[in-house]
Amino acid sequence: MRELSLDHLRTLVAIADLGSLAAAARALHLAPPTVTVHIADLESRLAGQLLVRGRGPAVPTALGERFIARARRLLADADDAVEDVRRQLAGQTGRVRVGASTGVIAHLLPQALERLARDHPGVEVHVQVLTSQESMNRLAAGSLDLAIVALPQPDMRGVRVTALRRDPVLAFLPASWEAPKRLTPAWLAQRPLILNDASTRLYRLTAEWFAAAGEHCRPRIELNYNDAIRTLVAAGYGAALLPQEAREPLLDARIVTRPLMPALWRKLGVALRENDLGGPTAFVRQALLADAAPPR
Structure with missing residues (x-):
């Protein structure tokens, strides 16, 4: 059997709701012969009668009632699909x-x-x-x-x-270290460093900051996870240069921060x-x- 037409299903449901082919034709803005063809086509494809048509209202048969219930769900699903696409095209979903x-x-x-x-x-x-x-x-x-x-x-x-x-890049240090209020490339270059790895923009930014002062940074370890870097700093493993990403950062008591001189921004x-x-x-x-x- 060929695929059913949603237009034919809509015609059938309209007849069931309005009680006659003529009323359905008016509601759907179709010519009455078109409505008749829709129903005849459905009944032919299903090999069964869907409506009892006579002088009075059009009444669904037992087969018609079951099929109309399924048709309502199919039409509702189709309408939902169309509305979903419209909402997506409008940027709502x-x-x-x-x-x-x-x-x-x-x-x-x-x-x-x-x-x-x-x-x-x-x-x-x-x-x-x-x-x-x-x-x-x-x-x-x-x-x-x-x-x-x-x-x-x-x-x-x-x-x-x-x-x-833009966020300031700060030095994150073990609290046990004695450090000046502002840290220079020369001071940090003499300490063990924990930095982002060389594939990141932050690493290149940091390396350029050291190089501009004639210093070369030699990280003890490179990681791409800033929270893991902070954990290592807290353990006293080294200092890190990280952006102040949170508006109100909650720091481990074992970590202190210092601004850089000259200032560095991410x-x-x-x-x-x-x-x-x-x-x-x-x-x-x-x-x-x-x-x-x-x-x-």
């Missing part, structure tokens, strides 16, 4: 693939996701742990929709980057594809920008 570092995911993304869930509950965010370079490459390839990346980033065709915020931006500036992706971007720290 959809899935957004986001790339970010572990630090950003832990300290910046939660506030934005909370705002997004309140303002656009139909938007689902799928988060991937990626370096800034990986995120930019995936954006260009179309396997990512939005990313929070360290700045600056080289221009990449088809990808737009907007400044989001800048973040929101990157997305230029052909995806609307819909759910735009809502995620808006939520991130709304929670961005004011310029300093």
Whole structure:
């Protein structure tokens, strides 16, 4: 049997609701012969009578009653599917693939996701742990929709980057160390260091800070997880240079922080594809920008 037509099902349900073929034709803006053809086609395909038609109202047969109940569910599902697509095209629903570092995911993304869930509950965010370079490459390839990346980033065709915020980079030290109020590259270069690995923008930013003062940083260990780095600092294993990501960071009592001299800043931006500036992706971007720290 060929596939059933939703138009034919809609005609059948209208007849059951309104009591006659003529009333259904008027409600559906169809010619009466078209309504007759719809019902005849359904009955032919099902090899059974669905309606008792005579001088009085059109009445469903026992077979017709069961089939009409199923037809109502099919039509409701079809209407829901169409409405879901319309909502997605309007940007009210959809899935957004986001790339970010572990630090950003832990300290910046939660506030934005909370705002997004309140303002656009139909938007689902799928988060991937990626370096800034990986995120930019995936954006260009179309396997990512939005990313929070360290700045600056080289221009990449088809990808737009907007400044989001900047955070001071601080020295995180074991509390048992004696340290001046502000730390220079020369002072830190003589201490054991725990840094992000060389694939990250933060590592390059830190290395450039040391190099500008004629110093070379030699990390004892390289990690990509800032919380793990803080744990090692607390254990007295070394000092770390990390952005002050949380607005009110709760530090382990075994850790102290010091500002750097000269000051060092980690800048973040929101990157997305230029052909995806609307819909759910735009809502995620808006939520991130709304929670961005004011310029300093």
